[in-house]
Amino acid sequence: MHTIKKYFFLIFATYFEITMKEFSKEVYLKWYEEMTMWRRFEDKCRSLYLKQKIRGFLHLYNGQEAIPAGFTHAMDLSKDSMITAYRCHIHPMAMGVDPKRIMAELCGKATGTSQGMGGSMHIFSKEHRFYGGHGIVGGQIPLGAGIAFGDKYFDRKAVNICFMGDGAVRQGALHETFNMAMNWKLPVVFVCENNGYAMGTSVKRTANHEDIYKLGLGYEMPCLPVDAMDPEKVAEAAYEAIERARRGDGPTFIEARTYRYRGHSMSDAEPYRSKDEVAQYKLEDPIEIVKQRIFDNNWATQEELDALEEKSREFVEECVEFMENSPYPDANLLYDYVYSTPDYPFINKLENN
Numbered sequence: 261m262h263t264i265k266k267y268f269f270l271i272f273a274t275y276f277e278i279t280m281k282e283f284s285k286e287v288y289l290k291w292y293e294e295m296t297m298w299r300r301f302e303d304k305c306r307s308l309y310l311k312q313k314i315r316g317f318l319h320l321y322n323g324q325e326a327i328p329a330g331f332t333h334a335m336d337l338s339k340d341s342m343i344t345a346y347r348c349h350i351h352p353m354a355m356g357v358d359p360k361r362i363m364a365e366l367c368g369k370a371t372g373t374s375q376g377m378g379g380s381m382h383i384f385s386k387e388h389r390f391y392g393g394h395g396i397v398g399g400q401i402p403l404g405a406g407i408a409f410g411d412k413y414f415d416r417k418a419v420n421i422c423f424m425g426d427g428a429v430r431q432g433a434l435h436e437t438f439n440m441a442m443n444w445k446l447p448v449v450f451v452c453e454n455n456g457y458a459m460g461t462s463v464k465r466t467a468n469h470e471d472i473y474k475l476g477l478g479y480e481m482p483c484l485p486v487d488a489m490d491p492e493k494v495a496e497a498a499y500e501a502i503e504r505a506r507r508g509d510g511p512t513f514i515e516a517r518t519y520r521y522r523g524h525s526m527s528d529a530e531p532y533r534s535k536d537e538v539a540q541y542k543l544e545d546p547i548e549i550v551k552q553r554i555f556d557n558n559w560a561t562q563e564e565l566d567a568l569e570e571k572s573r574e575f576v577e578e579c580v581e582f583m584e585n586s587p588y589p590d591a592n593l594l595y596d597y598v599y600s601t602p603d604y605p606f607i608n609k610l611e612n613n
């Protein structure tokens with residue numbers, strides 16, 4: 261038995277090495293450039309919001325960057341898809357959506373990903389298989405399973421990565437979805453981005469234990485926690501889950517343990533946590549982890565990393581310039597994409613009364 265196990269492990273290890281992209285110098289430098297750009301992008305959004313160029317809601321992603329970095333390393337971007345909640349500017353960028361168009365969308369410009377009509381919580385790109393951007397907490401969980409159902413039905417060998425916050429896991433929709441996803445062995449990876457808080461409510465206050473990943477156990481779904489401040493650890497967990505789904509063995513539930521540096525949204529005064537707590541988490545900053553590994557391997561000097569950061573800064577300025585030079589949508593478009601069903605029975609009944 262022992263030898264058989266070893267034999268299977270060897271086959272698995274060989275397969276793993278052949279298919280999993282290496283954590284090379286190029287990957288780390290790409291992560292550094294992308295992650296610094298993502299953070300600058302969010303910081304820029306904050307200042308655009310204060311100038312009222314971005315209106316409505318704005319949820320920033322600072323601190324959580326290792327998650328999309330790690331997942332997109334493990335995904336097959338030519339066919340896999342993603343869906344998430346409203347904290348959704350960075351996931352589509354990691355999938356390849358043009359950040360300039362995301363910036364334009366945030367400011368309601370016609371060149372935005374949804375022609376300026378979706379806004380901050382509804383970034384979407386069919387072309388890149390990024391399916392939103394959802395404001396109803398947990399609403400995307402059954403949708404992610406639905407995308408995976410389509411992938412299985414049409415034998416696309418594709419996997420959906422369905423992200424959610426820690427606040428979403430107490431929704432009934434998660435349990436219904438977990439049950440059916442396991443029953444039908446759907447190619448989906450459920451990821452709870454546990455950043456410690458749902459608005460101002462700490463995970464500690466919402467359940468009698470904090471191990472969110474254990475919610476998978478009731479459905480015999482493979483489940484695990486991962487240190488989501490480190491993109492390499494995220495990528496390893498993601499790869500195993502994605503390949504399990506791709507070979508037809510069904511879903512995995514990953515609890516990605518992370519932290520958000522900014523408030524829930526721009527209107528959050530953060531009375532529920534101390535500055536010391538935030539400072540403590542910043543000691544494990546994902547960008548610093550990437551930087552340290554680059555230095556440990558002598559892959560770049562401080563000057564070279566400064567140059568990459570400068571490139572990120574300039575690129576974010578280009579995004580703003582693109583947005584500023586873009587027109588607002590034509591006012592007549594207000595009547596487009598609005599559904600009207602004159603023969604809808606409920607409306608008829610009202611009118612008849």
Ligand SMILES: Cc1ncc(C[n+]2csc(CCOP(=O)(O)OP(=O)(O)O)c2C)c(N)n1
Nearest residue numbers: 347395396397425426427428455457458459
């Ligand atoms: C069904 C539903 N209930 C309540 C809300 C209000 N609401 C918006 S965000 C949020 C907290 C969600 O927190 P979490 O899932 O942890 O995501 P995070 O903001 O931390 O990324 C709540 C309760 C909502 N949008 N939808």
Ligand SMILES: [Mg+2]
Nearest residue numbers: 425426457458
């Ligand atoms: Mg949360």
